[in-house]
Amino acid sequence: MEIFQLREGDTGSSAVQVIALTTRIQQIQTHYTKHKKDKHSKRGLDALYVRRRKLLDYMERKEFESYRKVVKTLGLNH
Numbered sequence: 001m002e003i004f005q006l007r008e009g010d011t012g013s014s015a016v017q018v019i020a021l022t023t024r025i026q027q028i029q030t031h032y033t034k035h036k037k038d039k040h041s042k043r044g045l046d047a048l049y050v051r052r053r054k055l056l057d058y059m060e061r062k063e064f065e066s067y068r069k070v071v072k073t074l075g076l077n078h
Contacts, residue, residue, distance in 0.1 A: 004070065014059045015070050021052040022074055 004015035011020070028045045032038060056076070059067035070076075 003073070004066075014055055014063060015066050018052055018055050018059070018070050019074070021048055021055070022076075024048060025052065 001016055001019050004013065004019060006013050010016055025045065025048050028041055028048070032041055032045060035041070056067065056071070059070065
């Protein structure tokens with residue numbers, strides 16, 4: 001996260017938000033592999049996917065260089 005921060009303590013920029021969402025998604029995926037019947041967590045995970053996708057779409061339109069760097073760093077497909 002420190003790589004993409006614009007200033008010290010930056011949590012609001014799009015790149016940092018995408019990284020924070022990706023970290024949370026990975027945590028929930030780990031939880032979901034152990035607890036397959038936890039449908040509430042699955043619903044939350046789907047919502048995080050949508051939120052991250054919307055942020056990435058915004059970044060692709062407005063901040064393309066930052067978008068490419070984040071996608072390459074995280075290894076996301078799109």
